[in-house]
Amino acid sequence: MTAPKGQVLLAHGDGGLLTHRLISEVFLPQLGNPVLARLEDAAVLELEGCRLAFTTDSFVVRPLFFPGGDIGRLAVCGTVNDLSMVGARPLYLSAGFLLEEGLDLEVLERVVASMCSAAAEAGVRVVAGDTKVVERGSVDGVFINTAGLGVVPPALRMGPETVRAGDRLLVSGPVGEHALAVVLARGDLEIESTIRSDCAPLNGLVGDIMTQCPGALRFMRDPTRGGLATVACEMAVACGLDFYLLEDGIPLTEEAGALCDLLGLDPLYLANEGKFLAVVDRDQADRVLEICRAHPLGAGAALVGEARSGRGQAYLVTALGGTRRLDLPAGAQFPRIC
Amino acid sequence: MEADRPLWERFRDPGIARALVARVRVRVARELGGHVSLMEVCGTHTVAISRSGIRAALRDAVTLVSGPGCPVCVTSPEDVDAMVALAESGLTVLTFGDMMRVPGSSTSLEAVRARGGRVRLAYSPMDAVSYAASHPDEQVVFLAVGFETTAPGVALAVAQARELPLANFSIYPAHKLIPPALRALLDQEVGVQGFLLPGHVSTVIGRRALAFLAEEYRLPAVIAGFEPVDILMAIDRITHMLVRGEAEVVNAYPRAVREEGNTLAQRAMWSCFAPADAAWRGLGPIPGSGLGLRDGWEDLDACRRYGVWAQPAGAMRTGCRCGDVLRGLLLPPRCPLFARVCTPAAPQGPCMVSSEGACAAYYRYERGDGDDGPQGAGAAGPR
Numbered sequence: 001m002t003a004p005k006g007q008v009l010l011a012h013g014d015g016g017l018l019t020h021r022l023i024s025e026v027f028l029p030q031l032g033n034p035v036l037a038r039l040e041d042a043a044v045l046e047l048e049g050c051r052l053a054f055t056t057d058s059f060v061v062r063p064l065f066f067p068g069g070d071i072g073r074l075a076v077c078g079t080v081n082d083l084s085m086v087g088a089r090p091l092y093l094s095a096g097f098l099l100e101e102g103l104d105l106e107v108l109e110r111v112v113a114s115m116c117s118a119a120a121e122a123g124v125r126v127v128a129g130d131t132k133v134v135e136r137g138s139v140d141g142v143f144i145n146t147a148g149l150g151v152v153p154p155a156l157r158m159g160p161e162t163v164r165a166g167d168r169l170l171v172s173g174p175v176g177e178h179a180l181a182v183v184l185a186r187g188d189l190e191i192e193s194t195i196r197s198d199c200a201p202l203n204g205l206v207g208d209i210m211t212q213c214p215g216a217l218r219f220m221r222d223p224t225r226g227g228l229a230t231v232a233c234e235m236a237v238a239c240g241l242d243f244y245l246l247e248d249g250i251p252l253t254e255e256a257g258a259l260c261d262l263l264g265l266d267p268l269y270l271a272n273e274g275k276f277l278a279v280v281d282r283d284q285a286d287r288v289l290e291i292c293r294a295h296p297l298g299a300g301a302a303l304v305g306e307a308r309s310g311r312g313q314a315y316l317v318t319a320l321g322g323t324r325r326l327d328l329p330a331g332a333q334f335p336r337i338c
Numbered sequence: 339m340e341a342d343r344p345l346w347e348r349f350r351d352p353g354i355a356r357a358l359v360a361r362v363r364v365r366v367a368r369e370l371g372g373h374v375s376l377m378e379v380c381g382t383h384t385v386a387i388s389r390s391g392i393r394a395a396l397r398d399a400v401t402l403v404s405g406p407g408c409p410v411c412v413t414s415p416e417d418v419d420a421m422v423a424l425a426e427s428g429l430t431v432l433t434f435g436d437m438m439r440v441p442g443s444s445t446s447l448e449a450v451r452a453r454g455g456r457v458r459l460a461y462s463p464m465d466a467v468s469y470a471a472s473h474p475d476e477q478v479v480f481l482a483v484g485f486e487t488t489a490p491g492v493a494l495a496v497a498q499a500r501e502l503p504l505a506n507f508s509i510y511p512a513h514k515l516i517p518p519a520l521r522a523l524l525d526q527e528v529g530v531q532g533f534l535l536p537g538h539v540s541t542v543i544g545r546r547a548l549a550f551l552a553e554e555y556r557l558p559a560v561i562a563g564f565e566p567v568d569i570l571m572a573i574d575r576i577t578h579m580l581v582r583g584e585a586e587v588v589n590a591y592p593r594a595v596r597e598e599g600n601t602l603a604q605r606a607m608w609s610c611f612a613p614a615d616a617a618w619r620g621l622g623p624i625p626g627s628g629l630g631l632r633d634g635w636e637d638l639d640a641c642r643r644y645g646v647w648a649q650p651a652g653a654m655r656t657g658c659r660c661g662d663v664l665r666g667l668l669l670p671p672r673c674p675l676f677a678r679v680c681t682p683a684a685p686q687g688p689c690m691v692s693s694e695g696a697c698a699a700y701y702r703y704e705r706g707d708g709d710d711g712p713q714g715a716g717a718a719g720p721r
């Protein structure tokens with residue numbers, strides 16, 4: 001293994017190739033253990049006969065408020081969703097606040113009120129917290145760290161090792177809206193749009209699938225940073241199977257599609273905050289799709305491809321019938337200059 | 339019903355696209371000796387051609403080579419070095435995203451930022467002006483990169499800065515003009531039989547400004563939009579002209595491009611810019627191919643203000659062959675470094691950095707169809 005050289009770049013934090021390098025070259029060699037090495041959205045821990053899911057995440061977003069959400073809602077939903085992705089029922093959160101000296105208290109109150117209503121929506125409680133105030137310029141307004149705890153049903157078997165060739169891939173709704181909403185809310189592009197972040201807690205939807213179609217979900221991830229393409233790549237590697245996604249089948253709203261064309265962004269690599277990509281048992285896939293579509297957060301769900309035996313790579317089948325490999329992104333996407 | 343569908347949907351209709359692919363293939367095989375080489379002169383086309391699978395679908399019949407159509411890629415290493423020098427001298431430098439990672443002769447803006455330099459992303463030139471207005475204690479330089487499409491916006495921002503007035507705003511002018519580059523390219527040797535012309539640039543300069551390709555060089559060329567069907571229709575039209583021995587510059591993007599272009603944008607551009615000599619990566623110096631600030635506007639030129647000028651840069655030590663890629667002489671996968679030493683995570687040249695660069699487009703969308711790829715790619719895919 002080559003030791004990493006140089007400095008931390010912003011690109012080390014965008015969920016792509018450089019983030020993976022940090023994890024595999026800096027964190028795992030020293031902190032690694034069998035649980036961490038699974039690199040799942042949440043760790044599943046056996047504790048005195050009980051299965052707990054445990055996760056943590058930090059939230060930095062500019063601007064703090066954007067159409068469809070804000071940093072507080074994001075902090076709750078992000079952690080609830082990480083727990084939901086391993087099949088856990090989310091119960092408790094902690095919240096750590098890093099506040100910039102000079103921040104308006106009114107802003108902080110709005111953020112906390114929003115966390116409160118998101119927590120109620122998800123049915124979780126914030127049971128521990130911490131506050132630090134740092135000098136002006138050290139952080140951008142508010143940063144929030146959350147940890148989450150949930151319980152995993154004792155009999156649940158979910159994870160990459162349960163995926164079989166032939167299983168279907170399901171996306172719970174149209175992609176890319178969160179990233180577009182945030183980019184547009186910065187106001188740098190002077191584009192009017194009605195696009196809203198999809199930021200939402202997914203535990204209700206996942207719970208519906210697990211109760212109505214037990215055993216159908218094999219493995220799932222939420223495509224946040226790096227988008228659908230990135231999680232598809234990561235999941236394919238974890239399963240050791242090839243994932244084929246059909247470009248035509250991936251849900252995308254007309255407005256999001258038009259904005260991506262205009263800005264030169266690839267919607268497959270844009271962040272989502274209220275969607276999942278799931279590997280579903282092939283025979284129960286249609287039933288799971290029905291259940292999703294009956295839930296408001298899964299109304300736009302679609303079956304988008306399948307897992308096949310292979311070497312752990314993700315592919316996209318284009319509308320013209322060609323097949324191309326999907327990759328982890330190297331660095332953030334920027335609107336085009338041309 | 340065809341007419342009920344939104345227009346843009348028809349421009350990406352896979353059925354129409356496949357029919358066009360088939361027609362072009364048959365025409366090239368029967369009437370054009372089995373092979374045609376065309377050049378696309380726009381980074382957005384390059385990406386669209388790779389991403390939609392058009393290049394793969396036409397393989398063996400039509401080779402689409404990428405020309406100097408990515409504004410980041412054609413920015414010379416000398417210019418990047420000067421931009422880095424500005425950032426290292428304590429000024430605040432604002433730039434479009436893709437410029438961040440482009441290597442100069444020794445380092446990039448991204449690395450300067452990681453060492454504490456003030457390098458910030460701008461999404462538009464006006465952004466840079468508002469940043470300067472709200473940070474009066476910083477000296478702000480906007481790196482003005484881009485073709486005729488971006489220059490009018492920069493001109494408006496420059497005018498705004500003067501009107502406010504802002505004493506702490508200037509630009510590093512590195513704009514490039516497409517027609518002189520095409521002439522320079524054609525005066526050297528290029529083995530292409532026709533051009534796919536850029537939709538965005540043409541929106542500003544108009545069809546007329548590109549008519550010389552047919553009138554002087556006898557080459558067929560089509561101005562095209564960016565949907566797969568747009569691009570395939572243009573290729574269809576060029577091959578049709580080749581069969582008939584015709585040479586014309588056709589505007590196949592009339593929903594955006596006019597004969598004279600956008601005269602308002604042109605007027606804005608010429609209000610503060612004048613043609614200047616510019617150095618292109620790959621093509622070298624080309625007279626009159628860039629934009630400099632006009633007499634009376636020089637005080638907004640960061641080079642003069644801070645005495646930082648582009649210095650001749652040594653040859654790229656890395657062995658990067660972007661220069662050949664930008665002239666259409668080398669297809670990215672043939673570069674010995676492609677996908678081995680040079681990847682988007684460790685780019686050796688701008689063509690691998692920029693999201694509009696040819697090497698990045700090949701890497702991202704067209705790698706892995708060989709022994710590296712899925713068994714039976716193409717026919718594959720769940721139904």
Ligand code: SF4
Binds near residue numbers: 657
């Ligand atoms: S593959 Fe890399 S090294 Fe080769 S020409 Fe492209 S950018 Fe340069």
